[in-house]
Amino acid sequence: MAPLAETSCDSTSLAFSADHSVINLDANANAAPTAMVLSAVVEAMTSGAGNPSSGHLAGDLARAIVERARDAVIxxxxxAYEDGVVFTSGCTEANNTVLRGLASHPARTLFVSAVEHASVLKVAQRLEVEGTEVRVVPVDAGGIVDLIELEVGLQDSRDRGLISIQTANSETGVIQPIAAIADLARRYGAIFHADAAQSxxxxxxxxxxxHxxxxxxxxxHKLHAPAGTGAIVNGGAAIEYAPLIVGGDQxxxxxxxxxxxxxxxxxxxxCKQRASALxxxxATMSTLRDRLESSIRTLLPWTVVNGAGAPRLPNASNIRFVGVDGMALVANLDAEGILASQGSACSSRRPEPSHVLTAMGLSEAExxxxxxxxxxxxxxxxxxxxAVQIIVAAASRLRGGL
Structure with a gap:
């Protein structure tokens, strides 16, 4: 595996103006909490709930809140499998736990796609250094994993494989053929893990x-919940993994x-709010995304939607502004109250091009x-x-006479 560029998740505070003039078009990095979420957090903090492991009334109240959260995820x-939800601090911890716990106990060949999040690819790199066989499965120009290459690898593997391929990409929104990957896993006795943070x-x-x-x-926090929440969800397979964090019996x-x-x-x-109106x-996200995309494409016909021919999440659009410095465009938009990014929030400040887009065949410049x-x-x-008016004006200005 080629090393992945170092990433940074440091951030500075942003004071949103009272007139709500900031437009968040970076929900894949963080979706603002809804009023219902904020109310639930405050209520839990003021309800007298204690430590969920305590044996008194306050502990009972806290345990009930935790179990309701488990039920809401399911x-x-x-x-999902009964007792199959394990809460973590986020998807990065969850990915680390699953991959480290399943790839080495017992030893398994690890298959990852070339467009995985850094929290999968960097764990794979570490595991490879420690002796795990790692195979990176390429994707096509649309960002879809090469199923033939994956099957060949599974056939060649001398052990039960561990497949770690995301449900959908955070940068392009491209959805992977999950059912087909699951079928391959079943046929070759592999375990299939999917990073579902974005989907x-x-x-x-x-x-x-x-299935x-x-x-x-x-x-x-991709679903309007507070940052610092995540989970591992077992779909019913008879699998056990060594915990990443040990101590109590939580x-x-x-x-x-x-x-x-x-x-x-x-x-x-x-989770309850989204389940009640999924x-x-x-439909709302799809309409908004399509409106954004079609308007920009109409006004700037020299733009290209990366991954447009593949199935995508309803809310995500990765647009190539030919002849424009993307970092400069993001900075210009930020100055005018439009939040966007060049990729995953954990890597958008790096000077290297997106590994997702280059894996899809784009040049560094693209x-x-x-x-x-x-x-x-x-x-x-x-x-x-x-936002379209501002994006079009900024992109045209940066492109200049090209």
């Missing part, structure tokens, strides 16, 4: 042997440490000229139209 997924609550994910991933990992001994009751209350609220929210926009149901048509 409810949004449409079902959770945006597309329906079926878990279970032969979907055996285990998924997810993050709450989370059935699979993740030590006192659960954050207020944050999990917020996660529960976010189809409507998906990758550097690309910008990701991602909407949420909190956005409005008026915001999209306002």
């Amino acid at each position: 409810g949004l997924l449409g079902g 959770f609550g945006k597309i329906r994910t079926v878990l279970g042997r032969g 979907g991933p055996d285990v998924i990992t997810l993050s709450g 989370e059935h001994g699979r993740r030590a440490g006192t659960q954050s009751v207020p944050l999990l209350a917020g996660l529960a609220a976010a 189809d409507a929210d998906v 990758a550097f000229s690309s910008v990701r926009f991602s909407v949420s149901p909190l956005n409005t048509h008026q915001e999209i139209d306002q």
